[in-house]
Amino acid sequence: MPTKFLYWWDSYRREFDATVTRIDGNRVWLDQTLFHPRSGGVANDTGRLIWQGEEYVVKEVIKEGEDAVHILDREPRFRVGDTLHGVIDWERRYRLMRLHTATHIIAALAYKKYNALVTGGDITPEYARDDYNLTLSGDALRKAFQDLIAEANEIVRRGIPVKIYFLRREEAMKIPGVVKLAEREPPPGDEWRIVEIEGIDIQADGGPHVANTREIGEIVFLKSESRGKDKKRVYYTVKP
Structure with missing residues (x-):
């Protein structure tokens, strides 16, 4: 299933929960996201993904097909199927x-x-x-x-x-x-x-x-x- 872009319905939401659907090194796919990928000339969001108290910095978000790919500051310890909490950089x-x-x-x-x-x-x-x-x-x-x-x-x-x-x-x-x-x-x-x-x-x-x-x-x-x-x-x- 393609990524569900939650900001389509509410651009003011700052936090969300999502399930990991794929991991490739420090590249992470989620079933849904508030992070806007770089698209339509608009820069991507940044922020954090949090798993069991461990925080990962979302440095970049790109669009591949109908999916958002979250590029983190390091390879994660979480696995496909885990639930994460996401927080976007609201000021940006x-x-x-x-x-x-x-x-x-x-x-x-x-x-x-x-x-x-x-x-x-x-x-x-x-x-x-x-x-x-x-x-x-x-x-x-x-x-x-x-x-x-x-x-x-x-x-x-x-x-x-x-x-x-x-x-x-x-x-x-x-x-x-x-x-x-x-x-x-x-x-x-x-x-x-x-x-x-x-x-x-x-x-x-x-x-x-x-x-x-x-x-x-x-x-x-x-x-x-x-x-x-x-x-x-x-x-x-x-x-x-």
């Missing part, structure tokens, strides 16, 4: 959630204003970086991104709920802009996880998010740059 997770929801707002505004799609990106606890298929350059590009972020901050301050729910694939495919990544095919599967910022954006997405835009705080523009004719990059962060 929450910053990723805030930045992730911010990216959705900015992407929605860029799509609406310029019909621009995301061509790549990364979200770390320190900052986010997005690439768009824009043709602007120089001062015009910088101003465009600064204006988008200023408009995004107005949305943040409005305190709009962020809803998460599931739709059948055929229903989700009817929603304009439900996939805003230029080089990404629609997600596989018959049921899609949908993240909706009411009146602003709706996307198919599998990562953790905040429940209200006000939680994002202030989005701060860092810099913009041209990486090619149709590849324009923006860096931004959120205030602590």
Whole structure:
């Protein structure tokens, strides 16, 4: 059975219990997890797995197929079938959630204003970086991104709920802009996880998010740059 990603239903949970399904050196598979693997450009969670009072540091989490693989600081003494207690690094997770929801707002505004799609990106606890298929350059590009972020901050301050729910694939495919990544095919599967910022954006997405835009705080523009004719990059962060 594939890993059950518990944060799909509750991004605010910090602890969980799970059963070990496979071990390969310091790589561990669980039947369910709160740890978000690096995927969709969003950095992975870190934290601890605890077994009989012994703690293992989860240094990295990657996705292999439909499974999350937890990479520990050392080979574990526990075995397949044992029950573990997991604790995620909440401060790191929450910053990723805030930045992730911010990216959705900015992407929605860029799509609406310029019909621009995301061509790549990364979200770390320190900052986010997005690439768009824009043709602007120089001062015009910088101003465009600064204006988008200023408009995004107005949305943040409005305190709009962020809803998460599931739709059948055929229903989700009817929603304009439900996939805003230029080089990404629609997600596989018959049921899609949908993240909706009411009146602003709706996307198919599998990562953790905040429940209200006000939680994002202030989005701060860092810099913009041209990486090619149709590849324009923006860096931004959120205030602590």
